Amino acid sequence: MKEPISLPQRVSSVDTYRGFVMLLMMAEVLEFGHVAKAAPESTFWSFLHHHQSHVPWVGCSLHDLIQPSFTFLVGVALPYSLASRLVKGHSTSYLWLHMLRRALILVLLGIFLRSMYRPQTNFTFEDTLTQIGLGYPFLFALGFRSPRTQWIALAVLLVGYWLVFALYPLPGPDFDWTQTGVPADWPHRLGGFAAHWDKNTNAAWAFDQWFLNLFPREKPFLYNGGGYATLSFIPTLGTMVLGLVAGQWIKNSEAAGPLLKRLLLTGGLLLTLGFLLNWSGFAPNVKRIWTPTWTLFSGGWCFLLLAGFYYVVDILQTQKWFFPVIVVGMNSIAAYVLAHTVVGFIDQSFRIHINPQYDLFMGETYRTLVNGGVILLVQWLILYWMFKKKLFIRI
Template sequence: MTVKSIPEENPSVTGAVINPAMPVSRVASVDVYRGFVMLLMMAEVISLSDISKALPESSFWRIMAFSQSHVEWSWLSLHDMIQPSFTFLVGVVLPYSIMSRRNKGASVRNLLLHTLKRSLILILLGIFLRSMNSEQTNFTFEDTLTQIGLGYTLLVVLALYSQRVQVIALVVVLVGYFLAFALYPLPGPEFDYAAAGVKVGWEHNFNGFAAHWNKNTNFAWAFDNWFMNLFPREREFRFNRGGYSTLSFIPTLGTMILGLLAGNVLNSQVAHARKMKFFIITGFVLIAFGILLHVTGINPVVKRIWTPAWTIFSGGICFLFLAFFFGIIDIADKKKWSFFLMVIGMNSIAAYCIADGGIRNVINESLYIHFGQNFDKGIGAYAPLFTGGLVLFIMWLILYWMYKKKIFIKI
C-alpha cells in the first residue's frame, strides 16, 4: 500500500489532479459510482434499523432499514449491491491501469509482480481489518478485500488476453462453480443441522435441485470445514453464521470479468451513445437471465455464497448503475452535484478502512466524550440519524482533507 501525493500539473478529466502512476485518463463516472458504493458502506453508521424499531408503524423507515440490511439468503437489498459493485469496478478500471503501466514501459513480468504484491496486500488488509478487537488474528477470507485479492491476479492475467478469451473464462468459471455445487450430495436424513448453524426446516432453504445451494450444507461450506481449520483458531471452525464462504472468490472473479468487459468498452474509441447502448442492453439481458435461472430452480440468486445466478443478476445491475452514472457524468456533463461522491470515490481504499476499521468507532465515541453521554437523547427516535450523520460527515471531512492535500491511498 502506498500513499501518493498527486502533483497539480497532471489534471484529470474530472478537474481534480491525478498521480502519473494512475491511469492517464480517469473516467469521472467511475469515481462517482465508486463513491456512491462507498457512501452506502460508510452510511452504516446511521443505524436505520434502530429508527425503524422506534417507529414500527412507519413503512418509510421500514423500507429504509431493509435497504441498509442484507437479505437472509436469496434475492437482494440495496446494501447487498455494495460488494458486487466495488468488485465490478475493479474490473472496469483495470484496462486503464494496465494501459498506464504499459505506457510507462512496464514489462509483463513487472506487471505480474506488481499484481501479486497487490493481491497479497488486499488479502492481508482484509484479514487485518477483520481482526480488529479480536483476541487473535481472525483468518477469514470472505470479506470484500480478501475476495478481490484472491482472484485479482487471475483477472490481470485474463486482461492481457483477447476479449474472446475473457468471455470463455467467464463461462468456465460460472459453469464450473455451478457443477461443483450441483454434484455435491445433499444432506441425508441424519444430517446435524444444528452443528452447521442452520435450523431444521429453515424458511429460507430451497427445495428440490436448488437445495444444493442451501445455507451451510453446500460444497463451499464443506471446503471451509477443512480449509479454515488449517489456520490457528480459538475453536474449531464448523460454519460461518452468515453462510459466507472462502470459495466465493471464484464467482467473484466472474463479477470482476464482467467489469473487465465493461472496462474494455469504456476504454475503447466507440461513440458514447454505443457504449450506453451496450451497458443498458447487457444489463437487462443479464438481469433477465439471472431471474430465469432462479425461478426455474436451476440456480438460485444468493449473494452470500455468490451463486453463478447472483454473479449474472448482480452484474446486470452493475451495468445499469454504470450506464446511469456514465450518462449523467460523462455524456450529459452534469458533475457539480457529484462532488461529495467524487471525494469518496477517488480515495476508496481510505474510505473502506475508515468505515470498516476503528476510525469510525473512535469518532462516534469521541462525540459522546466531548458532548456528553446524553447529548442526542432529546432527539428521540431520530437520534441514530443525527449522531450517525455527524460521524458520517466527519468521515467525509477526513477524505475531503486528503483530497485537498492531494493524498490518495492506492494499493
C-alpha cells in the same frame, strides 16, 4: 514512426459510481433498523431498513449490491491501470510483481480488518478485500487476453462452480443440523434441486470446514453465521471479469451513444438471464455464497448503474454536482478502512468532548441518525482533506 501511447483519460462516472457504493457502505452507521424498530408503523423507515440490510438468503436488496459493485469496478479500472503503467514504460515482469504484491496486501488487509478487537488473528477469507485479492491474479491475466477469451473464461468459471455445488450430496435423514448453525425448519431453506445451494450444507461450507481449520483458531470452525464462504472468490472473479469487459468498452469507445446502448443492453440481458435461472430453480440467486446466478444478476445491475452514472455524469457533464461523492470514490480504499476502524473512536470523542448524550436531541427514535450522521461527516471531511492534499491510497 510508431505513435506513443497516450495516457487514458479518467472517467468521472466510474469514480462517482464507486463513491456512491462506498457511501452506501459507510451509511450503515445510520442504522435505519433502529429507527424502523422504534417506529414500527412507518413503511418509509421499514423500506429504508430493508435496503440497508442483506436479505436472509435468496433475493436482493440495495445493500446486497454494494460488494458486487465495488468488485465490478475493480475490473472496470484494470484496463486504465494497465495502460497507465505501460505508458510509464513498466515491463511485463514489473506489472506481474506489482499485481502479486497488490493481491497479497488486499488479502492481508481483509484479514486484519476482520481480526480487529479479537484475541488472535481471525483467518477468514470472505471479506470484500480478501475476495478481490484472491481473484485478482486471474483477472490480471485475463486483462491481456482477447474479449472472446474473457467471455469463455467467465462461462467456464460459472459453469464449473455450478457443477461443484450441484454434485455435492444433499444432507441425509440423520444429518446433524447443529453443526451448521441452521435449524432444520429454517424458513429460507430451499427445496428440490435448489437445495444444493442451501445455507451451510453446500460444497463451499464443506470446503471451509476443512480449509479454515488449517489455521490457528480460538475454536474449530464449524460454520459461518451468515453463510459466507472462501470459495465465493471464484464467482466473484466472474463479477470482476464483467467489469473488465465494461472497462475495455469504455476505454476504447469513440462515441457515447453506442457505448450507452451497449451497457444498457448487456445489463438487461444479464438481469433477464439471472431472473430465469433463479425462477427455474436451476441455480438460485444467493449473494451470500455468490452463486453463478448472482454473478449474472448483480452484474446486470452493475452494468445498468454504470450506464446511469455514465449518462448523468459524463454525457450530461454534471461532475460538479457529484463532487462530494467523487471525493469518496477517488479514495475508496481509505473510505473502506475508515468505515471499519474509526467509527467507535469518532462517536466516543463526541461523547467525551461535546456531550455524553449529544445524539439524543431529536429523541431516542432518531438517535442513530444523529450519531451516524456525525460519523459520516467526520469521515467525509477526512477524505476531503486527503483529496485536497492529493493523498490517494493506492495498493
